[in-house]
Amino acid sequence: xxxxxxxxxxxxxxxxxxLDYVGFKSMLTANPxxxxxxxxxxxxGVGAFAKAMEELERRQLVETLRQVADKQTPLLGICLGMQxxxxxxxxxxxxxxxxxxxxxxxxxPVTAGIKVPEMGWNQNMLQSKQNVFQSVAxxxxxxxxSYYANCSRDxxxxxxxxxxxxxxxxxxxxxxxxxxxxxxxxxxxxELLTEFKRMVQDYVATRx
Numbered sequence: 244x245x246x247x248x249x250x251x252x253x254x255x256x257x258x259x260x261x262l263d264y265v266g267f268k269s270m271l272t273a274n275p276x277x278x279x280x281x282x283x284x285x286x287x288g289v290g291a292f293a294k295a296m297e298e299l300e301r302r303q304l305v306e307t308l309r310q311v312a313d314k315q316t317p318l319l320g321i322c323l324g325m326q327x328x329x330x331x332x333x334x335x336x337x338x339x340x341x342x343x344x345x346x347x348x349x350x351x352p353v354t355a356g357i358k359v360p361e362m363g364w365n366q367n368m369l370q371s372k373q374n375v376f377q378s379v380a381x382x383x384x385x386x387x388x389s390y391y392a393n394c395s396r397d398x399x400x401x402x403x404x405x406x407x408x409x410x411x412x413x414x415x416x417x418x419x420x421x422x423x424x425x426x427x428x429x430x431x432x433x434e435l436l437t438e439f440k441r442m443v444q445d446y447v448a449t450r451x
Contacts, residue, residue, distance in 0.1 A: 245269040246281035250298045252323060253289030261426035265437045275307040283443035284311050288323030292332040292348060295323055312343040317417045317443045325420030326392060334390055343418055346394025357406040360389040367401040367411050375438050376400050376412050382431040384423035
């Protein structure tokens with residue numbers, strides 16, 4: 244069973260429909276026990292970093308998510324959910340994140356010809372030969388964001404240029420982040436969710 248973390252940060256209806264479509268049995272929950280018992284966890288999110296962290300704190304989910312990472316349960320952060328995995332964000336002041344991945348979240352620099360927020364389709368370029376998420380190579384996915392993860396290239400699977408280098412997929416062991424919305428990215432996004440599903444299935448098989 245996959246746990247999708249419920250903390251009131253945007254409409255997750257499309258995500259739940261996409262998970263159903265790829266045959267990923269999931270539940271939307273804010274219950275720490277359910278999240279810790281899950282075979283895999285998705286942390287979605289849209290909106291402001293600080294408000295999201297406050298809501299996770301209020302629901303006693305910050306330590307829960309850190310325990311998920313410590314257990315090496317597959318964990319996928321999507322959009323704001325990916326950014327929350329990092330150490331801190333500079334959005335409207337400096338705010339601590341979950342600290343699961345090394346790096347900071349910074350504003351996309353405004354340069355000639357660049358509109359912020361980035362909103363729409365952009366092409367992903369592979370940066371790593373890891374054995375998962377290779378289907379994103381040269382494919383377009385759907386982005387809506389004003390901030391990006393400034394992190395070591397060692398954990399970047401794919402990225403793009405948009406005023407600066409922006410990691411679009413990061414991965415460290417079983418912790419994954421996707422800056423774009425796979426649930427809004429058509430067949431490419433569905434394949435990426437399927438790849439995460441396989442990652443969860445492999446984890447369950449190994450655990451058992």
